[in-house]
Amino acid sequence: MHGQASSKTDSLSGFLLRQIGLDGRQVRKNKRNETVPLSFRNLCFLCIIDETKMQSATPPALSGQYTTTTAEISTLKLLLQGEDDSAIAQDAGAAERRKIGRGKAEVLDVVIRDLRESLTASDTPLELNERLSRLDNSIQDHTSEIDSILEGRAGVATEHASATRTYSSYQSRLEEVHELIARFSLLRAKYDSDLERLEMVREAGSLLGFFRPGVCVFCGAQVEHQAADMHSAEEITAFGNSVLAEIQKTNTLREDLLITLSDLRAQEERLQSGILRSTNAIQDLRQRINAFDEDLQPQRVAIQELMSVRSDIEGKLATHAQIEKLEALQAAVQPEGPENPPTSSSVNDKVLVELAGAIKEVLHQWSVPIADSVTYDKNSNDLIVGDQARGSRGKGVRSILHAAFTLGLAQYCFDRDLEHPGFIVLDSPLITYREPEPGAGAGPTDEEFASVSDAFYRYLDFQFDGQCIVVENTDPPPNLSEEAKLIHFTKRLDHGRYGFFPFPV
Structure with missing residues (x-):
């Protein structure tokens, strides 16, 4: 149903967007500044990450589809800056806008003059x-x-x-x-x-x-x-x-x-x-x-x-x-001079620096050894960690960095009271981290992996302000709080929960 949110406000997408305060927002869909209503589908790839997307070399903020890149960048800007693209000029020409503006200004001038005449000189x-x-x-x-x-x-x-x-x-x-x-x-x-x-x-x-x-x-x-x-x-x-x-x-x-x-x-x-x-x-x-x-x-x-x-x-x-x-x-x-150029839908540079700082803080909390420096490349829309692009790293590190981007983006929004779905879903963010980097020899030791894994779960339990669902093949540490809900998939009908999906009868 949420695929039809652009035309129906009573759809599932419209309901979810109303719950998080993002209903009625517009995002740019192409370079001609054409806009479409925001759909919850636009937000899904920023908060629901499957295993394939987690390991993919595609930048975390993009889905990999060329036709949707503009809308995806606009959606990221909406979350980071709280600004949609409803104010972007599309078809109206500058002369027509100035003409409309002058007409509105003249009408307002008449109303203002009538109001002033109802006041005396001493009525300041x-x-x-x-x-x-x-x-x-x-x-x-x-x-x-x-x-x-x-x-x-x-x-x-x-x-x-x-x-x-x-x-x-x-x-x-x-x-x-x-x-x-x-x-x-x-x-x-x-x-x-x-x-x-x-x-x-x-x-x-x-x-x-x-x-x-x-x-x-x-x-x-x-x-x-x-x-x-x-x-x-x-x-x-x-x-x-x-x-x-x-x-x-x-x-x-x-x-x-x-x-x-x-x-x-x-x-x-x-x-x-x-x-x-x-x-x-x-x-x-x-x-x-x-x-x-x-x-x-x-x-x-x-x-x-x-x-x-x-x-x-x-x-x-x-x-x-x-x-x-x-x-x-x-x-x-009131029209002022020539028409201003269309508003850009790119993300503000200062905001990207702050986002990179939030992601770096997440990686630091996880004790990931590669996170000496973290920047967000505006041209490729990818993370540059330790002077190396995320897409050029092995899938284990790509998974860790994608998880850090998703959690850092969410926490960035929470800290600044910006709209966000409020939850994230991560599928297998840790299991592939054991594999070595391409051309870098052996992967992390068991002690290094255990340190990152434990810090990952402790961060989610004690520091992350939203709700996070993690589907993983490794066991979490035993010292989590009572608020952490752990469900073990036993693949047995007579003990515990069989799996994520019910066993077919």
Whole structure:
């Protein structure tokens, strides 16, 4: 899928490039300065090195294909300098570009002139900033005053709410007391009526039965059934005693009721007095709240006016900033002299020196004995190590140098926060190092090879900032950290992992 990344941003290549921050970049593909979108395929040969490429005499930065050399050098420049080739001029002629530039400059000039006319002579950035500073101080003073007034008003409002609640409780209780007084007054009137009736009965006594004929008041006998000696004097006396007892009972209840009424009327007076005090307190607190509101109103008006002036000043400062940006844009589009030659896609010489220094440091960490000096030849795009080109050395040294170039390039990008895939894959960078150089006699001794091999793995484990996958036929040293993941391919189905690819079932 990543072969189609030039035309589809939703491809695998586009996804990977977005993850490393290189999506949308352009690389030059030929000497006519034609550009194509960067594909992840352009980066693969700089971070995924198979055994054949590792040992090849082709320079590490190139794939060996003549038609892709320009794009490969542009990709290397993109990694080393963070610059793509999207700014390279292609087809537009100088006259056409100058014409377009003049048109853009004229349009910008009209916009700038209109913006300047909206400003007065005194509306300089310095004067506006000084006015804004003074205005901010005034706004801060008014804000502090408003906060103080609001704080005092909040305290009085709390007291007002408390007084209102007290008034409501007094009023509610007074209504209850009034209702009880009304009911108990009716009960007292009933007691008074009962006492009057009983007193009349007591005074009348037995006389009621002697003055006129009728039903007997003692036994209820009709006239025709009555006799003069039917009731004795004791019966008349018992009747009088019962009336007297009822009078005493009613008097006792009436006295209790009078005490209760007296207590209720005392409560009534206290509640009316409390209501009067609460009413006065509420009126006083309302006056104080109104006073706070009167003090607050001019402060609010003043701060609204200040905020309006502040908004006007900020608008004028924004106009100045916009004029400054438009003038910079006008200077950028204004045609200046003849057309500049196309931008070169070659790598900066200073950058190549720094890259060679990074590669030399890697070789030094590995204790490779040939790394007295390391340079990058811009013409051949190859490494010159110890005054000898990498391509002219044996495949063992070529493998070591290719690995050093790949790791040095990656670490160079990491140290400078430049975009890089973040990982590398090396296939057999060490195994061929045992073979002797052409015409140089025997190869490295076992001790020399072990020293380079151990240093190689320790560098990857403790110093390299990216992720590195190494496929090798030699065993790594035993003293690596726990972060190093070692997988041994056993070529056995019953033990460990069979190989890099699953065993076919």
